[in-house]
Amino acid sequence: MAITVDRLVLLLAALAAPATAQETVWSSVSFVLYGERTPLQGSTSPELTPLGAQQMFDLGSIFRARYLSSANTTLPDIMASITSQALIEGIEEDSIDNDQVFTQATDDSYVAASALAFLQGLYPPQTSSFAAGNGGRDAAVLNNDTLVNFPLNGYQYPLVATLSYDDPASVWIGANIGCTEYQQSVFGYFGEDQTKTLYSETLGYYQSLWSGVFQDVFSQAMTNYYSAYNLYDYASYEYSHNPQMANALDSSDLAILRTYAYTQQVEINADLDVSGKKKGDMIRAISGRMLATYVVSLFKNTIDWDGRFGKLNLMFGSFEPFLAFFALSNLTSGVSASVFQGLPSPGATMVWELYTESDNTTTYPSMDDMYVRFFYRPNTDNDTALTQYGLFTNGSDVSGMPFQEFAAAMYAIGVPSVTKWCTMCSGVSVFCPAYEENSSGSGSRSGSSGSTSGSKSSMSPAVAGIIGAIIMLSAISLVGLVAIALGGLRVYRRAGSRPAVQTSDPRVGGVQDARSIGGFKGLEKKPGDADVVVAKTGMRHERVGSWELNGGKYNGKTVAANGDDNATPSGPLKSVGTVLQKSQVQSTIRNTDTDDDDMADLVGPVMTPKEHV
Numbered sequence: 110m111a112i113t114v115d116r117l118v119l120l121l122a123a124l125a126a127p128a129t130a131q132e133t134v135w136s137s138v139s140f141v142l143y144g145e146r147t148p149l150q151g152s153t154s155p156e157l158t159p160l161g162a163q164q165m166f167d168l169g170s171i172f173r174a175r176y177l178s179s180a181n182t183t184l185p186d187i188m189a190s191i192t193s194q195a196l197i198e199g200i201e202e203d204s205i206d207n208d209q210v211f212t213q214a215t216d217d218s219y220v221a222a223s224a225l226a227f228l229q230g231l232y233p234p235q236t237s238s239f240a241a242g243n244g245g246r247d248a249a250v251l252n253n254d255t256l257v258n259f260p261l262n263g264y265q266y267p268l269v270a271t272l273s274y275d276d277p278a279s280v281w282i283g284a285n286i287g288c289t290e291y292q293q294s295v296f297g298y299f300g301e302d303q304t305k306t307l308y309s310e311t312l313g314y315y316q317s318l319w320s321g322v323f324q325d326v327f328s329q330a331m332t333n334y335y336s337a338y339n340l341y342d343y344a345s346y347e348y349s350h351n352p353q354m355a356n357a358l359d360s361s362d363l364a365i366l367r368t369y370a371y372t373q374q375v376e377i378n379a380d381l382d383v384s385g386k387k388k389g390d391m392i393r394a395i396s397g398r399m400l401a402t403y404v405v406s407l408f409k410n411t412i413d414w415d416g417r418f419g420k421l422n423l424m425f426g427s428f429e430p431f432l433a434f435f436a437l438s439n440l441t442s443g444v445s446a447s448v449f450q451g452l453p454s455p456g457a458t459m460v461w462e463l464y465t466e467s468d469n470t471t472t473y474p475s476m477d478d479m480y481v482r483f484f485y486r487p488n489t490d491n492d493t494a495l496t497q498y499g500l501f502t503n504g505s506d507v508s509g510m511p512f513q514e515f516a517a518a519m520y521a522i523g524v525p526s527v528t529k530w531c532t533m534c535s536g537v538s539v540f541c542p543a544y545e546e547n548s549s550g551s552g553s554r555s556g557s558s559g560s561t562s563g564s565k566s567s568m569s570p571a572v573a574g575i576i577g578a579i580i581m582l583s584a585i586s587l588v589g590l591v592a593i594a595l596g597g598l599r600v601y602r603r604a605g606s607r608p609a610v611q612t613s614d615p616r617v618g619g620v621q622d623a624r625s626i627g628g629f630k631g632l633e634k635k636p637g638d639a640d641v642v643v644a645k646t647g648m649r650h651e652r653v654g655s656w657e658l659n660g661g662k663y664n665g666k667t668v669a670a671n672g673d674d675n676a677t678p679s680g681p682l683k684s685v686g687t688v689l690q691k692s693q694v695q696s697t698i699r700n701t702d703t704d705d706d707d708m709a710d711l712v713g714p715v716m717t718p719k720e721h722v
Contacts, residue, residue: 237256323343337369
């Protein structure tokens with residue numbers, strides 16, 4: 110894209126505000142849209158393209174230049190000129206420390222690959238540089254004074270937590286997936302009179318493009334407004350990669366298809382007037398509501414640990430949370446509304462920065478002295494800057510918000526917990542029954558319908574569980590004695606069995622027994638470490654209603670910003686139980702306590718009493 114002098118002046122005027130000599134940035138939270146991928150509907154599964162990987166690498170380089178160091182970056186001159194610096198206090202510049210950089214992505218392959226490409230730009234290969242938190246230079250020097258670098262000229266090895274939609278943590282970055290009430294609301298949209306009108310008014314246009322653009326993939330019956338997003342998704346990719354498509358479809362057609370796709374998706378993801386189970390629950394914006402709470406939670410975790418963990422928090426996902434958050438935070442109204450009234454392009458980025466108006470770094474600041482500011486970059490064009498915008502202000506004020514005020518505003522639009530999400534959504538995710546039962550206390554259920562009884566059981570679940578375990582062990586022992594007496598069964602002690610131990614290591618969230626401490630890493634587990642690897646063929650992220658979305662309002666709800674346990678979720682440093690089936694997960698780590706099993710032991714209980722996310 111050619112850049113004019115006038116446009117350059119405007120860009121420089123709208124630059125992301127740099128941290129001045131009187132400011133210190135302590136943490137950053139970002140939500141990043143994946144890079145360019147192949148279409149959702151086509152001859153292949155959707156995957157990150159080389160262009161998409163380059164987009165993410167460049168974006169990682171921008172973050173490096175802003176937060177880490179201007180050295181060892183490969184930014185184009187125009188991109189470097191519009192990227193201001195706001196170094197994060199105490200973060201490793203050249204060697205990644207996975208305690209400082211917390212990265213999550215949905216388990217869609219193109220999203221996870223986007224995260225890796227981004228991190229390659231953030232921390233490019235670097236020889237003779239080693240993170241202090243990983244042992245520093247001492248860990249790289251052998252007893253004969255030989256210095257050993259990482260392979261591939263100092264390649265960095267980032268930790269990316271890829272979250273299956275069976276993982277309760279996934280709802281913070283993709284809350285629309287698995288939300289039954291949201292899905293029902295979306296299907297309801299396609300039956301509304303205004304949707305039927307749009308269908309009728311645009312049908313002729315879509316049909317005129319079918320033979321030249323869509324017939325190889327879409328039937329003629331599917332080529333209409335109900336499939337607006339998938340049609341645009343396909344046409345946009347083909348326009349960029351297929352010379353014949355570029356001749357059959359001009360840029361004005363692509364712009365029209367994009368407008369129709371946005372019209373559809375903003376209605377099903379950002380209409381705040383539509384409710385689900387409860388009036389006013391803004392069910393269509395559920396992805397933005399969960400994200401709002403999680404952003405505050407990530408900042409609070411960093412503050413609680415005095416900045417030792419989570420200096421740079423990165424989330425990678427789809428576009429739905431963008432649209433929902435724009436509406437919820439009033440970004441779609443006011444002087445900058447046009448920036449937020451369109452589909453985010455691949456590589457679009459939302460950023461929240463935690464900072465103080467002081468250059469004093471000798472002690473970690475009080476929460477009362479902290480501020481938060483918001484940035485947005487809608488695409489990956491070289492001349493598009495990371496620009497600051499005001500939240501909850503209709504764009505009239507772009508200054509930072511005091512952290513306590515920011516937290517209260519985000520909680521007011523947010524959903525406080527995974528349990529609440531399960532209830533609001535009538536969630537069918539495998540983890541919801543455990544969360545909802547844990548939340549409901551000792552109330553019993555009667556009858557095959559599953560309706561809640563008003564009476565309470567005289568026996569608590571814990572006591573019932575103990576009694577059941579005793580009965581089971583007694584039965585097993587009896588069978589074992591019979592087998593020994595009649596069948597010559599012998600019992601041997603297996604080598605290497607793990608003893609029950611206790612630890613107060615804060616990294617694993619308090620006192621636990623050995624089998625519940627952080628999976629196969631045990632006491633060495635760090636915040637964010639994943640215990641299992643989810644297969645690439647896990648649940649696919651499908652656009653709800655494949656045939657396929659008004660202005661935000663800050664409702665002034667008063668919410669404590671001090672992180673009451675009932676109002677905020679646990680963050681990445683807390684234990685999260687994950688429910689997975691053996692057929693879905695196969696570990697690459699062989700359990701040393703198992704002689705013959707091919708499956709690693711997924712250690713620890715799924716959920717402990719009174720545990721919440």
